[in-house]
Amino acid sequence: MKPNLPQIKNLSIREQTLDTLREAILTGELKPGHSLIEMDLSRQLGVSRAPIREALRILNSEGLIETIPYHGTTVRRLTRTDIEEIYSMRSLLESFAIEEVIRAQNPDDLQRLRGTVEEMIVAGRDNNINSVNILDRDFHDALIEMSGHSLLLSMWQTVAMKARQVMALVNRRNTDLTQIARNHLPLLDAMEQGDIPEAIRLLRAHIASAGDLIAEDWQRDSATIGDGS
Helix, strand or coil: CCCCCCCCCCCCHHHHHHHHHHHHHHCCCCCCCCEECHHHHHHHHCCCHHHHHHHHHHHHHCCCEEEECCCEEEECCCCHHHHHHHHHHHHHHHHHHHHHHHHHCCHHHHHHHHHHHHHHHHHHHCCCHHHHHHHHHHHHHHHHHHCCCHHHHHHHHHHHHHHHHHHHHHHCCCCCHHHHHHCCHHHHHHHHCCCHHHHHHHHHHHHHHHHHHHHHHHHHCCCCCCCCC
């Protein structure tokens, strides 16, 4: 007897519209401060204003955009507190994950991570920022997943979306995309050597280096990250 499995259906226009706008925000294509006008988005995406309006409502509930009376709707600007909270949580959660992964001593996990970095290097050589961002996200998501810690995974999912947005914005400011990938190599070496303190130190340095780029933005604009264009 064949199993009664549901058919896979195409995403609705509403779902596609939401996914497209969310992805544009999370990859930095739509930067913090970018104005979101229903009529313009409708024309650019080739859909009516109804799915645009619904997508904006959901994105607002997710904290990715904000509507200010008499000023319209924009991609939410990231405050200093936002950045500090995201990066402190990243450091805490990923440090724990790395410790768990090293203790597990699964060579397949480390090989998978190294393969992701190698793909990232290729994407960097091709100057493919979107692929670099996706692979960078995949690397850090995989660290959490490989820990085998379900509560950690749940906590990571809470901050992962905003972490992804910040990572993408930082990566767009790096003039050498291959360096984004190479920054992960010392961390992998320490993990393969089973050196937990050094791996955690390198992870925190890796996260802090992104914070340094953010600090440069703050020197130019004390209120936000992104140029608002």
